Amino acid sequence: xxxxxxxxxxxxxxxxxxxxxxxxxxxxxxxxxxxxxxxxxxxxxxxxxxxxxxxxxxxxxxxxxxxxxxxxxxxxxxxxxxxxxxxxxxxxxxxxxxxxxxxxxxxxxxxxxxxxxxxxxxxxxxxxxxxxxxxxxxxxxxxxxxxxxxxxxxxxxxxxxxxxxxxxxxxxxxxxxxxxxxxxxxxxxxxxxxxxxxxxxxxxxxxxxxxxxxxxxxxxxxxxxxxxxxxxxxxxxxxxxxxxxxxxxxxxxxxxxxxxxxxxxxxxxxxxxxxxxxxxxxxxxxxxxxxxxxxxxxxxxxxxxxxxxxxxxxxxxxxx
Ligand SMILES: Nc1ncnc2c1ncn2[C@@H]1O[C@H](COP(=O)(O)OP(=O)(O)OP(=O)(O)O)[C@@H](O)[C@H]1O
Ligand SMILES: [Mg+2]
Numbered sequence: 001x002x003x004x005x006x007x008x009x010x011x012x013x014x015x016x017x018x019x020x021x022x023x024x025x026x027x028x029x030x031x032x033x034x035x036x037x038x039x040x041x042x043x044x045x046x047x048x049x050x051x052x053x054x055x056x057x058x059x060x061x062x063x064x065x066x067x068x069x070x071x072x073x074x075x076x077x078x079x080x081x082x083x084x085x086x087x088x089x090x091x092x093x094x095x096x097x098x099x100x101x102x103x104x105x106x107x108x109x110x111x112x113x114x115x116x117x118x119x120x121x122x123x124x125x126x127x128x129x130x131x132x133x134x135x136x137x138x139x140x141x142x143x144x145x146x147x148x149x150x151x152x153x154x155x156x157x158x159x160x161x162x163x164x165x166x167x168x169x170x171x172x173x174x175x176x177x178x179x180x181x182x183x184x185x186x187x188x189x190x191x192x193x194x195x196x197x198x199x200x201x202x203x204x205x206x207x208x209x210x211x212x213x214x215x216x217x218x219x220x221x222x223x224x225x226x227x228x229x230x231x232x233x234x235x236x237x238x239x240x241x242x243x244x245x246x247x248x249x250x251x252x253x254x255x256x257x258x259x260x261x262x263x264x265x266x267x268x269x270x271x272x273x274x275x276x277x278x279x280x281x282x283x284x285x286x287x288x289x290x291x292x293x294x295x296x297x298x299x300x301x302x303x304x305x306x307x308x309x310x311x312x313x314x315x316x317x318x319x320x
Contacts, residue, residue, distance in 0.1 A: 001272045002146065002157040002175060004036075007182035008192040009163035012214035013037075015243060016182055016268075017160035018045030018253045023265040025113025030155035032097050032109065035121045036142055037162045046112045047252025048119050054108040055123035056145065057138035064104045065141055068093050069148045075309050083303060084143045084171045085290035087283060089311030094319050095149045097157065105145065113254075120145075139167055146175040147286055150279065150316065156272075165192070169199040171293070174285040178275035179209050180268060183229070185221040190228040197231070205285070208275050210234040212264070235267040279316035 005013040005020075014037070021033040035042035043050045054061055066079035072091035076082065088094060095105050097118075109118035123138050139162070151157050159176070161168065173179070179200070183193040193211055200209040213225045213236035226233060238260055246253060287310050293299055294306055 001151055001155075001177045001276055002149070002159075003178045003180065003268075003272050004159040004161050004168075004172075004176045005180050005182055006161045006165075006168055006196060007163070008184070008189050011163075011182040011184050011189055011192075012237070013163070013182050014041045014045050014160050015253065016180065016212065016214070016237070016264075017042060017158055019256065019261055020265055020268055021046060021117055021156075021158050022113055022252075022254050023262070024156050024158070024269070025116040028116065028154070030098055030152075031113065031117040032149075032155075032157045033112070033117060033119045034142065034157065034159040035119065036139060036159050036167075037122075040121055042160045043110070043119060043121070044247070044250070045253050046117070046119055047254050048110050048112045050110065050121065053110055053121055055121050056105075056108055057123035057141050061104075061108055062141045065108075065145060068104045069095075069144055073311075075311055081303055081306060081309070082140075082144055083290075083293060083299060083306065084140045085286055085293050086144060086147075086306070086309050087286050087290060087311070087314075088148045088316075088319070089309065089314045092148060092314075092319075094316070095145065096152075097149060098152045098155050139172065143172055143175060146172075153273075165195050165199055168196065169203065171289050173200060173203050173205050173208075174282065174289055176208060177277050178272040179205075180212050180234070181209060182212050182214050183225065184215050185213065185217075185225045187228075190225070193229060208277075210268075210271055210275075212236065212268070215239040234271055235264045237261065237264050283314075283316065 005017045007013050021031045024031045066082050069092060070076050070079055071093040073089045075089045109120045112119055122142050181193045181196045183189040197209055200206045211229055211233050213233050216222055216236045217239050242256055
């Protein structure tokens with residue numbers, strides 16, 4: 001399953017991504033955790049040192065990744081012809097996270113959870129980016145990785161997304177089986193959560209979106225959220241003093257295992273399995289987005305006609 005935690009800044013995306021990734025590794029599941037935020041907090045939550053970390057969006061690493069993903073797929077003329085929605089085709093390398101094969105992607109990840117987990121980081125905004133680019137451009141390589149990645153029934157790709165609905169709404173929404181919108185019981189949090197739901201409905205992926213209440217202090221908070229969100233919450237997490245204290249002491253979330261946390265993690269696990277989309281159906285979503293993107297004049301002007309990238313003979317079922 002491929003899942004993402006999204007929501008307003010500070011709502012608890014990183015905390016829930018970390019808790020879920022650690023929960024899954026404890027249950028002998030394979031996990032690729034992706035820190036897709038510009039301010040990388042997931043390594044700390046997972047207890048991972050990033051001293052020797054490699055960011056997938058650096059020009060050098062992105063080039064290695066494109067070379068690998070393209071494989072012998074001649075429908076992608078050169079590695080410079082990858083756009084966010086470029087789909088896999090015959091000859092593409094599909095990154096199977098259950099496989100032990102060593103790939104450039106594995107070499108860029110850092111282990112956690114006793115070796116069952118791998119943390120992948122997109123990148124940060126460096127001083128040399130000032131006045132030259134925006135972070136969201138760096139998410140393109142992540143989208144390509146996601147569309148060329150295969151997970152199994154006991155393996156997870158879990159993304160801690162950057163705050164802001166734009167990255168999700170653009171094209172990333174097509175990549176996940178389930179998306180968990182983390183929301184605090186505040187009008188601002190509720191507004192952002194509603195917006196994610198509206199965008200997902202408009203993009204025909206409404207069924208993938210689930211709302212998780214966080215930092216709930218009392219019955220009043222819960223009633224407020226239930227009333228204002230307007231749909232059933234998947235679950236909630238109380239404001240837990242232990243989470244803040246752990247982080248204040250520079251500790252990971254590895255030993256945070258209260259009954260509240262475990263119950264929520266089990267719900268997230270079950271819902272993600274319920275929402276799982278067949279790989280070839282997800283590919284159909286990606287084709288639609290790719291076609292729409294190709295109509296944009298700037299894409300035509302920059303890349304030429306990329307419609308040949310859609311391979312009618314490709315299916316994930318056949319690629320196995
Ligand atoms: N259930 C909780 N109980 C207590 N503190 C929490 C809880 N969830 C998150 N926090 C704290 O709230 C702060 C924000 O959480 P977190 O970093 O997970 O949010 P985020 O959505 O990832 O933020 P950002 O948008 O900055 O990436 C952190 O200090 C975290 O420790
Ligand atoms: Mg965060």
